[in-house]
Amino acid sequence: MTIQFNDETFRDDYSFYNSERAIKRFPFPFHEDSYMYSVNMEQHRGGPKDSVYEKRFDVDEHYVSEMRDRAMVLADDPLRCQSLPHMTLAGWDLLELIMVSKSEDYPDLFELHRDGNKWRWINKPLGIDDSFVFLDEATLPYGPMEYITRQAQGDFCVLDQRDDNLWMDAGMVTTQADWSLDFDIGMNFFEWHAPVPLAHEKGIFVRALKFLLNIQQGAPARRLNWTMTVNPLLDTSPENYHKWGIQKTTLTPENIGAKQHLRVELQTFFRLPRSNALVFPIRCYLCSFQDLMTVPKWGRRLHRVVRDLPDELATYKGFIDNRPMMLDYLKNFDDGLPTSAGIWPDLETEPALET
Amino acid sequence: MSKFTFPESIRSRPIYGTLEARVGPAHLLVADAHGAEAILDVATPQMMEKAHIIYIPKGEDYEDKLRALKPASFYSGPSYPAAEPRLRKALADAKMGLQVYLAGTEGLMGQAQNAAMAAGIPHTAIQTEHRGSIARRMQCVHCKGITEEVETDPFVCSHCGLNLFVRDHYSRRLAAYQGVRVDAEDPGNVPTPKGIYE
Ligand code: HEM
Numbered sequence: 001m002t003i004q005f006n007d008e009t010f011r012d013d014y015s016f017y018n019s020e021r022a023i024k025r026f027p028f029p030f031h032e033d034s035y036m037y038s039v040n041m042e043q044h045r046g047g048p049k050d051s052v053y054e055k056r057f058d059v060d061e062h063y064v065s066e067m068r069d070r071a072m073v074l075a076d077d078p079l080r081c082q083s084l085p086h087m088t089l090a091g092w093d094l095l096e097l098i099m100v101s102k103s104e105d106y107p108d109l110f111e112l113h114r115d116g117n118k119w120r121w122i123n124k125p126l127g128i129d130d131s132f133v134f135l136d137e138a139t140l141p142y143g144p145m146e147y148i149t150r151q152a153q154g155d156f157c158v159l160d161q162r163d164d165n166l167w168m169d170a171g172m173v174t175t176q177a178d179w180s181l182d183f184d185i186g187m188n189f190f191e192w193h194a195p196v197p198l199a200h201e202k203g204i205f206v207r208a209l210k211f212l213l214n215i216q217q218g219a220p221a222r223r224l225n226w227t228m229t230v231n232p233l234l235d236t237s238p239e240n241y242h243k244w245g246i247q248k249t250t251l252t253p254e255n256i257g258a259k260q261h262l263r264v265e266l267q268t269f270f271r272l273p274r275s276n277a278l279v280f281p282i283r284c285y286l287c288s289f290q291d292l293m294t295v296p297k298w299g300r301r302l303h304r305v306v307r308d309l310p311d312e313l314a315t316y317k318g319f320i321d322n323r324p325m326m327l328d329y330l331k332n333f334d335d336g337l338p339t340s341a342g343i344w345p346d347l348e349t350e351p352a353l354e355t
Numbered sequence: 356m357s358k359f360t361f362p363e364s365i366r367s368r369p370i371y372g373t374l375e376a377r378v379g380p381a382h383l384l385v386a387d388a389h390g391a392e393a394i395l396d397v398a399t400p401q402m403m404e405k406a407h408i409i410y411i412p413k414g415e416d417y418e419d420k421l422r423a424l425k426p427a428s429f430y431s432g433p434s435y436p437a438a439e440p441r442l443r444k445a446l447a448d449a450k451m452g453l454q455v456y457l458a459g460t461e462g463l464m465g466q467a468q469n470a471a472m473a474a475g476i477p478h479t480a481i482q483t484e485h486r487g488s489i490a491r492r493m494q495c496v497h498c499k500g501i502t503e504e505v506e507t508d509p510f511v512c513s514h515c516g517l518n519l520f521v522r523d524h525y526s527r528r529l530a531a532y533q534g535v536r537v538d539a540e541d542p543g544n545v546p547t548p549k550g551i552y553e
Contacts, residue, residue, distance in 0.1 A: 194524055242497050249541070
């Protein structure tokens with residue numbers, strides 16, 4: 001299908017919106033009525049038609065506007081994109097992975113023509129048509145990682161693998177849930193996860209790392225993570241927290257349905273062929289509470305998850321102060337009926353809200 | 356001065372040990388303020404014959420005692436930045452097997468450790484021991500400026516002036532902890548500063 005790209009903003013007037021289609025395919029992150037950290041990883045081998053799992057790198061209606069927002073963030077703060085010197089080859093690996101995947105998965109939007117090392121890349125939505133020499137940095141306007149991730153939705157961490165650990169040695173991070181690449185660059189898996197509550201004690205990171213170290217080329221994996229964001233703000237960085245933190249206090253019972261967004265990250269993991277690095281794309285999807293409530297199953301479930309979430313997680317995710325107001329809103333969408341297993345909306349089979 | 360026991364913390368926070376004399380062709384000892392005590396404890400006449408001590412007194416009175424150890428080379432300087440060129444030269448000239456001993460404040464050890472790693476000294480040849488002030492070297496996550504010797508939480512960023520709270524999240528690359536605006540969600544409501552571990 002051809003995609004209609006929204007003309008929208010993720011800052012100032014926040015004209016971001018989700019179409020009917022975007023709501024139906026939103027990656028709702030709760031497969032049951034409660035939530036706790038777990039090693040929730042599965043193979044990334046496609047998924048239901050038109051779902052966000054279907055393609056290797058999902059492209060949706062927000063693509064063009066998200067790339068515009070990324071360019072603005074980078075103009076304000078170039079430290080959001082960094083690559084330690086030994087990571088350039090991994091950057092080329094990533095460029096190849098994204099170009100090949102997108103041109104195969106969306107042939108009407110992207111084209112890649114290869115003649116040996118002479119490559120031509122056409123990105124129709126962004127109006128790009130560049131010819132360059134693969135592995136020759138001088139032929140691109142940016143380093144390879146920066147070049148391609150200015151054209152791909154979501155953040156990207158590129159992890160070097162050595163000493164049985166992963167090292168955050170490169171990244172493009174402009175849509176993050178409140179962590180700093182500039183601070184974390186060079187850290188290992190346990191160090192950058194240090195601030196996360198409860199998960200270390202549960203042994204989750206030890207098991208997760210073991211899984212990641214064994215990911216093979218051509219066999220990517222994925223998981224979902226989530227948090228809460230007031231206003232559809234992509235750049236919830238610590239760098240700018242002194243500016244956006246105040247927005248959390250603007251919720252009222254009247255505006256909460258429109259302003260409060262569930263923020264979901266589709267995280268995938270790919271082994272890169274030449275560098276043996278691992279790339280970790282973190283794709284952010286936003287959906288307002290009022291749009292989520294159009295799916296009766298999600299309304300019931302979100303209320304129960306938010307209500308029963310341990311305080312440590314609500315604090316870490318930064319919404320403990322707003323939780324009472326969220327629950328006052330969400331309880332109107334929970335009639336106590338049971339919900340079907342799994343994350344999908346099940347609109348045909350789940351009952352409408354009983355009032 | 357008694358040694359401070361740091362409370363258990365998160366995984367990015369460094370853990371310091373107790374210096375022990377190791378066998379090696381040369382010994383580089385870097386300390387500030389009360390870190391001198393750790394050097395006095397670990398020094399042996401044999402070690403001192405092949406030792407280079409770099410010391411930053413910060414107003415403490417250990418210089419004569421350190422000199423009395425008769426190290427092969429001794430330097431006392433006014434600040435870490437002032438001492439750094441000399442430290443880098445010592446590291447660049449290092450022979451295989453050099454033993455590095457760092458003692459004193461976290462800020463000094465973190466920065467000197469970075470210099471040693473950058474010079475290719477294996478981390479197994481670098482020892483650390485915390486002594487003296489528990490002040491932290493802090494990076495402001497907003498303006499990126501470093502404030503040295505932070506003793507209270509919250510504190511004022513010495514570059515941009517924001518009131519920052521002191522996180523335990525630590526970056527080895529920056530040799531600093533992270534500071535984040537404390538009153539972002541309630542401007543002007545800054546808690547009364549207290550000691551970091553109080
Ligand atoms: C190698 C790829 C990964 C990278 C680069 C990465 C990076 C991060 C970062 C930067 C944070 C924020 C930490 C902070 O507060 O400063 C985070 C949070 C977290 N990560 Fe990972 N992570 C990776 C893989 C995983 C995996 C495989 C798991 C599996 C269980 C996991 C579980 C978590 C959890 C539970 C959180 C807390 C999220 C929340 O509550 O919002 N991570 N991760």
